[in-house]
Amino acid sequence: MNEEHDLARFGLTPELAIAFQSSAADGLRLGRVGAQFRGGYVLYTEQGDLAATAPGRMRKEPGGLPAVGDWVTFELLAEGKGVVRAILPRSSKLSRAQRDLN
Numbered sequence: 403m404n405e406e407h408d409l410a411r412f413g414l415t416p417e418l419a420i421a422f423q424s425s426a427a428d429g430l431r432l433g434r435v436g437a438q439f440r441g442g443y444v445l446y447t448e449q450g451d452l453a454a455t456a457p458g459r460m461r462k463e464p465g466g467l468p469a470v471g472d473w474v475t476f477e478l479l480a481e482g483k484g485v486v487r488a489i490l491p492r493s494s495k496l497s498r499a500q501r502d503l504n
Contacts, residue, residue, distance in 0.1 A: 407446050409434065418473055421490050430475040430487055435468045443468060445476060445484055452476075454484035465489045 412434045422432045433445030433452065442455040454476055460467050468474050468489055476484040 405450050406448060407450060409446070409448060412436075412446050414473070418490055422473075422475065425475040425488065429477070431478055431484070432490075433474055433476055433484070435470050435472045435474060438468070438470050443486065445474065445486075447476075447484075452478075452482075452484050454486055456486040460486070465492070 431447060433447040435443050436446045437444040442453060445452045445454045456467055468486055473490040474486045475488045476486050478484055
């Protein structure tokens with residue numbers, strides 16, 4: 403990992419910090435999705451940028467897979483990579499309008 407990040411600089415609010423507290427008690431960490439690639443994600447964390455993946459089962463969950471800008475909880479693996487475990491509640495949504503092609 404590289405230089406540390408102040409997560410408030412990335413938009414961490416008191417409400418998100420409170421939402422994260424129960425996950426912290428379970429040993430998970432907090433990060434914000436900074437980039438998404440076919441094989442995974444870059445998370446901004448207090449310890450710096452971190453490469454991470456998300457389990458395929460998340461596709462079937464109501465929130466789906468993480469997107470850039472999402473706050474997530476993750477587990478830090480021994481090899482220094484992360485695995486996303488949950489997406490914290492989203493406060494906004496960006497979506498494309500559906501066009502009627504008929």
